[in-house]
Amino acid sequence: MDQKTAGLNIAIFFCRQLDANQDKNRRAIEKELGLRIRFFPLPCSGRIELLHLLRAIEAGADVVYLVACPEGACRYREGNLRAKRRIMFAQKLIEEIGLEGARIEMVNKTAEMPADIGAIAMELLARDAKVSISPVRSNAVASFIEK
Amino acid sequence: MTANHFHFPGIKKAPSRFRNALGKYRVTITKACTNCGLCVDLCPYGVYRAGAKRPKASCDHLCLGPSCSKNDFYCTERCPEKAIRILPNPSFEVLGDRRWPAELLAGTWHMAETGTVPHQDLNYKTGNSGGGFDKIRFILPKKNGNGSPGANENIATAIELNRSGDIRPRVTIPVPLYLGGMSFGSVSIVTMLSRVRAAAALGTFCCTGEGGYPEELMDYDDHIITQVATGLFGVREETIRRVRIVEFKYAQGAKPGLGGHLLGDKVTPRVAQMREAVAGSALFSPFPFHSVYSVEDHKKHVDWIKEINKKALVSVKVSTPTDVDMVAVGSYYAGAHIVQLDGSYGGTGAAPDIAKKNIAMPIEYALPKVHRFLLAEGIRDRITIIASGGIRSAYDMAKIIAMGADGVCLGTADLVALECIRCHHCESGRGCARGIATTDGELTNLMELEWGTQRIINMYSAWRAQLVHILGRLGMRSVTELVGRFDVLAHLDYIKQEEVEGELD
Amino acid sequence: MITAERKPMAEIRAMLAPYRKILVVGCGSCVAECASGGEKEVGLLASALRMDAKIEGRTIEVREMTIDRQCVYEFIDQLTGIADRYEIILSLGCGAGVQAVAEVFPKMLVIPALNTTFIGETKEPGLWVENCRACGDCKLGYFAAVCPVTRCAKGLFNGPCGGSKNGVCEVDPDSPCAWQLIIERLENAGRSDLLEAIYPPADWSRQQGKGPKKIVREDQRSEG
Amino acid sequence: MKADSNLKSILANNNFAVTAECGPPKGADPGVIRKKGAVLKDHVDSVNVTDNQTGAVRLSSMAACAILKQEGLDPVLQMVTRDRNRIALQSDVLGASSLGIRNILCLSGDHQSFGNQKEAKGVFDLDSIQFVQAVRRMRDEGRIIGGEQLSDPPRLFIGAVANPFADPFDYRVVRLAKKVAAGAEFIQTQCIYNLKRFAEWMRQVRERGLDKKVFILGGVTPLKSVRMAEYMSRQVAGMDVPDGIINRMRGVDPKDQRREGIRIAVETVGALKEMEGVHGVHIMAIEWEDVVPQIVEEAGLYPRPRTSEE
Amino acid sequence: MPPKYHIETSQAPNRFPKITRSGIIAWEEGCLKCARCVKKDCIYQVYEKRDLDDRQMLDSLDSACMDCFRCVQNCPNRLIHKGLNPAYRALGDHYWTPEIISELWFQAESGRIPVSGAGYGGPFSGPGFDAMWTDMSEIVRPTRDGIHGREYISTTVDIGRKAMALEFGPGGEIVSRTPPVVEIPLPVIFDMLPWAPPGDNIPLSFLYGALALGTFAIVRQSAINPIIREFLPYAIIYVDGDPGSLHAQMLRSLKIIEVPDGEDPIALQKRFKSMHPELVVMIRLRLSPGARERSLYLIEQGAEVLHLVADEYGLEGGSDPLFIKERMKDVHLHLVDRGVRDQVTLIGGGGIAMAEHMAKLIICGADALSIDIPLLVSMECRVCRRCKEGISCPVGLDDVDPLWGSLRIRNLMAAWHSQLLEILGAMGIREARRLRGEMGRAMFFEDLEKEIFATMGKRG
Structure with missing residues (x-):
């Protein structure tokens, strides 16, 4: 894994339609990163709620991704479109308390991206980190890694 | 009344009680819609209803789905704004189970709503259990194309229930089916009455189950089978005298060897009064009859009923142990007119999962065993065999008749007609959330009697039409010709399409 | 229903700055419908406040509660025995809710998290539009059920001003000209005659009389 | 002090009236008003003073009218309902009359959101028609709204505005009729560039016989440039500048555009003079009052008749 | 008759929201807040009790919904849908199915038998244990009342070797030496786990559970530490280290010891017996095609108890492995045939996942069973086997509270016990000992298919 995101806690919400075998496919990265990475499968990305996103950050995630199907390819027609608007709303909300909006990001899968969620996660982690450790956890006891 | 002159009840549309019927497809109209109304005019199945801002796809359970694209009335293609989306209904995958998959449920709902077989691509014939009925097909001769219209009209579907040759009356039912016992308490009074009234309209019978004989049923005495079961709940000489058939329930396929159990929540004052028990306390029906430990004891029971009601036929309902054939013979010699074999995959209001899955054998095995054994004993013609437990x-x-039954007894299918979705929670809390298997007042009110009656009539009317169709294809003039005709059946594990002449259906 | 919008976080933070134990109270009625003060919004705001405190290294205790209606005492009573464990109540009710809660807890400071905006209608999901100003003297019967007080920028009773063009208001081109609607609807209904009448000045005393307005329904009042 | 309105006399004597508009300054210097008054004095019959036009704060219309009155002009007091409730409006009507102001033009006023006081509360206690009715009642019946008797009624020639170019078009005449019914005696219209539409409106006015009940003065505003023409066409609601006019402006050299604007204004005045039922023109040369004499002269409306009262 | 065996149960709440088969897909936008779903339609109050679990980001909507579909069918804007839950599908594998896992959870939480309405909704039959049905008694046979009845049905079984005949001395006194026998009140012992998160908490839960139930848990010799040592009376030590280090004092606190089937397990048996004659020695034997011969050999050499283990899928070793049920039948019938079956105790293990497997394996010839994974599942294990790969346990089993864990185990075993009683009662069998080898009281898929369906389609 790239060092760019080393030290960051990552929460990945993802649509299970992306990867039927998601449970197996994410193990390698779970093994490597331990509790620094958390996966939350959703039946559809449209099932994401603002509270999910906020609570993830509150619990100590530095970056929260929502990985969704390509636009226009949602099994429920509009799930990922709705998700996108919720993500934008959540970004604005956290900006109001002084966090970077970039801590929450929507990723629509593209044809170039790998098919399994573990590999997608690897790819996301290899990107340049847009943010550093969240002040939410650096200034307080992080509960993200606590169970 | 003879079956030949029986007038079958009419079919009337009886749409879903719920705002959104459940179908295989979901039709949505996007904001691009200009409310031109073309889709409303185009769709011959009435999927759309005109709306104030845009049409509502209020009946998308009637939609043909993407396969409609070959039709010139395909709305999605012709919508000027391309505002119509037809997608699989996401909820459909959650519905049902292996024995009653979503399509079979939806197909049955369709029959109950319309009285006709589904026009959508729904498999309404088999389930997805991977064995038994679901792997058995009829071998139908290839269509020769010159079947004269109306030829099926004279195909008889009636069966005789008293074949013993004794002095008791002959009882003919115009369809080879009657409705099985569901006690007052396990289902609501509306459900019970809907079934009884539908049975009366169809000229057949409905069994009370073990829970007494509510007075609302008395108008339908001639179409009621009253049940004497191991708990003897609500059994009175007076009620035994009212009816034409009395049924001994030894066991139930879903929980063979186990007693019945009605949870305290369902024991309302009315239920308690009927069963002569205390409201709010759970009721156990023991197993077995503590007065029956031998065939001789059993004969005494039958004699007792015959003594009390001199005209009634006696039916014996048993489940399907290893020696089911012996049980059937024993029942015959004890004087029963009807033996009902309840297979292990039958319905129940509540039973331990371990029993439902594991104890006793499926009806597909038991029935042929019994049929052949009785044939060999030379008494097959003297007794009526009714199959139940998993007839969907x-x-x-038709298959179980071809495997040796004279007719069938049904329960779950009726409930599905009443929009049961097989959530398997009949037993919990206030009972059925859909107001079918409940005694909760508010939930009971979810269903209307007329509607319930009609739904069941519609479904069985569609069933009868399918039976007539099968008999017609097989060149039979009566359902009695089908009994024990293993040769018209194929099990897909043992016979391939290439090995038969004709088509497998 | 009554609509409201969340205040900017900066304002809420400033008001809450001196306090550590905060009871965040939502309202399950109007403001829940317009997605500004229901259970979810309470959850979001509470989460944001907790994070905000963490960022600044403060420790705060936030409890979330949402009651069915903040403007009815019976529901506010659910806070009794809980409220006094907190230093301050942050109310996500409308102005009426905030004040009703304050009245029930005379010793507690109650501050609003919302700006109460208007009486409106849900036009479509996520879009609420004002259409009543509670003037207390409803004239919708003469104006084809389009309220000129609310929906005309100038509240004109006798026809559109000169700024109406292509059916939209000159003040807000995204809003239809109320008078255009009135005229169309009256014409469609065959009541153009109502357009010729001159409507006298309104009786605003019904809207702003002597202090807060009251409604009394004797039959609804209890003896006790 | 003149006993009555000069404008009223001109119109009553079947003269083709000429009025002009004068915007007060954003400051307290009375000299600006006096200067504008001097420019217009001989060439027009009356001068309208705008009331915080576009919602921007300016020297008060009432004060400016009083100054013009001192300078010997016949001012038309414009009063909008945006800024005053019925108490203030009626009080100011009495005040104006007491200062010898004899003409009033009742308007609702531009919405406050267009001005430099966007956060202001728009009053709009009355609308323009209710205001016209109120003034008429004060004058003719000596009663205020609600019926209380005045000791002395105001003496005012009551005007209102009309915009033939706003939508819905068919309703514009109805609204005029309502204003007339409410008591308006003269009407000044929005600036006319689309003569065809104005003519159609006048046809409807005549059809209802309104030209016999009220004096109608067509509004004329000289264009300074193509930019102004385009701006008015696009940005000002209720303004109709046809492409023909814009193209005509575009067709001349920028330095000659003012001249062309004047030419169009003169032609418009000419056309209005010929139009049945039009009783005069109202020239609104926005911050360009000194062009008014030229237009009046070129339109052949100079010199202005003297009225008998003088 | 011993006192009626009864297992105390009490509700042992889940630590995590249940993962259920389906989830609700609800679009929030467009909700009319008409509250039909909340106020009128949901009789389970799922919507009113909504809560978000931070650890799983799971909405209680998903775990509490009972699939009645009323909200789906009555939402005026049709905003509510249902979908299968991906996390549910990801539970376990083809053998340890999500259905099995969730039923185990239910039993461990409540101690109750899973009961439901409507007929069986599963497949007609299946591989392994699903290819057989158990019998019941009807009319012509005496029956029992099952769990609600008054008659006592015993589930006790014996572990040890039995003398086939007693020899009497001249004075009528018994002179034959009877080998030691350990009685367990339910035919189950707890086996070692094929995989598990590290630490003492899980073995301690097992040992506490064994103590409460009156049975035993097998513990590796190598895993014994001072904490585990406290529980040796409820443990069966599996000798995976140097037998020499097991001193007599330690052996005397044991009732049963298990030795691997190595070069000479009988020698090891003799060695332990010489140190502690009352000790029952079990020989752990990997199931394989050679199991019948090996079993016969060991019995002839004096083996007392054979623990025949399959893998976690119930399969024996080898290239074309048989399922435990088939191999158990094979071994059992072979030993019956050779007249030695009654001398020994056969314990089967591996792939036992449900209560019914218990009854079915006993019918196929086992005296008792050893179970493993279901005990872990009772503590909310999801059979993801992440621990096997060294990934942390998603439900934190390594720091589970052993008291809670043992309560869950007790609940599960109570439910299994009740279900065994149901099966025995339905068959009219009074004790579990009598069920062993009763293949005539079962129905096998292969036999029935041949008998019933093979003749179809044949004319004449």
């Missing part, structure tokens, strides 16, 4: 469709019914 007209095809299951």
Whole structure:
């Protein structure tokens, strides 16, 4: 894994339609990163709620991704479109308390991206980190890694 | 009344009680819609209803789905704004189970709503259990194309229930089916009455189950089978005298060897009064009859009923142990007119999962065993064999008759007609959330009697039409010709399409 | 229903700055419908406040509660025995809710998290539009059920001003000209005659009389 | 002090009236008003003073009218309902009359959101028609709204505005009729560039016989440039500048555009003079009052008749 | 008759929201807040009790919904849908199915038998244990009342070798030496786990559970530490280290010891017996095609108890492995045939996942069973086997509270016990000992298919 995101806690919400075998496919990265990475499968990305996103950050995630199907390819027609608007709303909300909006990001899968969620996660982690450790956890006891 | 002159009840549309019927497809109209109304005019199945801002796809359960694209009335293609989306209904995958998959449920709902077989691509014939009925097909001769119209009209579907040759009356039912016992308490009074009234309209019978004989049923005495079961709940000489058939329930396929159990929540004051028990306390029906430990004891029971009601036929309901054939013979010699074999995959209001899955054998095994054994004993013609426990469709019914039954007894299918979705929670809390298997006042009110009656009539009317169709294809003039005709059946594990002449259906 | 919008976080933070134990109270009625003060919004705001405190290294205790209606005492009573464990109540009710809660807890400071905006209608999901100003003297019967007080920028009773063009208001081109609607609807209904009448000045005393307005329904009042 | 309105006399004597508009300054210097008054004095019959036009704060219309009155002009007091409730409006009507102001033009006023006081509360206690009715009642019946008797009624020639170019078009005449019914005696219209539409409106006015009940003065505003023409066409609601006019402006050299604007204004005045039922023109040369004499002269409306009262 | 065996149960709440088969897909936008779903339609109050679990980001909507579909069918804007839950599908594998896992959870939480309405909704039959049905008694046979009845049905079984005949001395006194026998009140012992998160908490839960139930848990010799040592009376030590280090004092606190089937397990048996004659020695034997011969050999050499283990899928070793049920039948019938079956105790293990497997394996010839994974599942294990790969346990089993864990185990075993009683009662069998080898009281898929369906389609 790239060092760019080393030290960051990552929460990945993802649509299970992306990867039927998601449970197996994410193990390698779970093994490597331990509790620094958390996966939350959703039946559809449209099932994401603002509270999910906020609570993830509150619990100590530095970056929260929502990985969704390509636009226009949602099994429920509009799930990922709705998700996108919720993500934008959540970004604005956290900006109001002084966090970077970039801590929450929507990723629509593209044809170039790998098919399994573990590999997608690897790819996301290899990107340049847009943010550093969240002040939410650096200034307080992080509960993200606590169970 | 003879079956030949029986007038079958009419079919009337009886749409879903719920705002959104459940179908295989979901039709949505996007904001691009200009409310031109073309889709409303185009769709011959009435999927759309005109709306104030845009049409509502209020009946998308009637939609043909993407396969409609070959039709010139395909709305999605012709919508000027391309505002119509037809997608699989996401909820459909959650519905049902292996024995009653979503399509079979939806197909049955369709029959109950319209009285006709589904026009959508729904498999309404078999389930997805991977064995038994679901792997058995009829071998139908290839269509020769010159079947004269109306030829099926004279195909008889009636069966005789008293074949013993004794002095008791002959009882003929115009369809080879009657409705099985569901006690007052396990289902609501509306459900019970809907079934009884539908049975009366169809000229057949409905069994009370073990829970007494509510007075609302008395108008339908001639179409009621009253049940004497191991708890003897609500059994009175007076009620035994009212009816034409009395049924001994030894066991139930879903929980063979186990007693019945009605949870305290369902024991309302009315239920308690009927069963002569205390409201709010759980009721156990023991197993077995503590007065029956031998065939001789059993004969005494039958004699007792015959003594009390001199005209009634006696039916014996048993489940399907290893020695089911012996049980059937024993029942015959004890004087029963009807033996009902309840297979292990039958319905129940509540039973331990371990029993439902594991104890006793499926009806598909038991029935042929019994049929052949009775044939060998030379008494097959003297007794009526009714199969139950897992008969879900007209095809299951026809198959089990071909495997040796005279007719079938049904329960779950009726409930599905009443929009049961097989959530398997009949037993919990206030009972059925859909107001079918409940005694909760508010939930009971979810269903209307007329509607319930009509739904069941509609479904069985569609079943009868399918049975007639099968008999017609097989060149039979009566359902009695089908009994024990293993040769018209194929099990897909043992016979391939290439090995038969004709088509497998 | 009554609509409201969340205040900017900066304002809420400033008001809450001196306090550590905060009871965040939502309202399950109007403001829940317009997605500004229901259970979810309470959850979001509470989460944001907790994070905000963490960022600044403060420790705060936030409890979330949402009651069915903040403007009815019976529901506010659910806070009794809980409220006094907190230093301050942050109310996500409308102005009426905030004040009703304050009245029930005379010793507690109650501050609003919302700006109460208007009486409106849900036009479509996520879009609420004002259409009543509670003037207390409803004239919708003469104006084809389009309220000129609310929906005309100038509240004109006798026809559109000169700024109406292509059916939209000159003040807000995204809003239809109320008078255009009135005229169309009256014409469609065959009541153009109502357009010729001159409507006298309104009786605003019904809207702003002597202090807060009251409604009394004797039959609804209890003896006790 | 003149006993009555000069404008009223001109119109009553079947003269083709000429009025002009004068915007007060954003400051307290009375000299600006006096200067504008001097420019217009001989060439027009009356001068309208705008009331915080576009919602921007300016020297008060009432004060400016009083100054013009001192300078010997016949001012038309414009009063909008945006800024005053019925108490203030009626009080100011009495005040104006007491200062010898004899003409009033009742308007609702531009919405406050267009001005430099966007956060202001728009009053709009009355609308323009209710205001016209109120003034008429004060004058003719000596009663205020609500019926209380005045000791002395105001003496005012009551005007209102009309915009033939706003939508819905068919309703514009109805609204005029309502204003007339409410008591308006003269009407000044929005600036006319689309003569065809104005003519159609006048046809409807005549059809209802309104030209016999009220004096109609067509509004004329000289264009300074193509930019102004385009701006008015696009940005000002209720303004109709046809492409023909814009193209005509575009067709001349920028330095000659003012001249062309004047030419169009003169032609418009000419056309209005010929139009049945039009009783005069109202020239609104926005911050360009000194062009008014030229237009009046070129339109052949100079010199202005003297009225008998003088 | 011993006192009626009864297992105390009490509700042992889940630590995590249940993962259920389906989830609700609800679009929030467009909700009319008409509250039909909340106020009128949901009789389970799922919507009113909504809560978000931070650890799983799971909405209680998903775990509490009972699939009645009323909200789906009555939402005026049709905003509510249902979908299968991906996390549910990801539970376990083809053998340890999500259905099995969730039923185990239910039993461990409540101690109750899973009961439901409507007929069986599963497949007609299946591989392994699903290819057989158990019998019941009807009319012509005496029956029992099952769990609600008054008659006592015993589930006790014996572990040890039995003398086939007693020899009497001249004075009528018994002179034959009877080998030691350990009685367990339910035919189950707890086996070692094929995989598990590290630490003492899980073995301690097992040992506490064994103590409460009156049975035993097998513990590796190598895993014994001072904490585990406290529980040796409820443990069966599996000798995976140097037998020499097991001193007599330690052996005397044991009732049963298990030795691997190595070069000479009988020698090891003799060695332990010489140190502690009352000790029952079990020989752990990997199931394989050679199991019948090996079993016969060991019995002839004096083996007392054979623990025949399959893998976690119930399969024996080898290239074309048989399922435990088939191999158990094979071994059992072979030993019956050779007249030695009654001398020994056969314990089967591996792939036992449900209560019914218990009854079915006993019918196929086992005296008792050893179970493993279901005990872990009772503590909310999801059979993801992440621990096997060294990934942390998603439900934190390594720091589970052993008291809670043992309560869950007790609940599960109570439910299994009740279900065994149901099966025995339905068959009219009074004790579990009598069920062993009763293949005539079962129905096998292969036999029935041949008998019933093979003749179809044949004319004449």
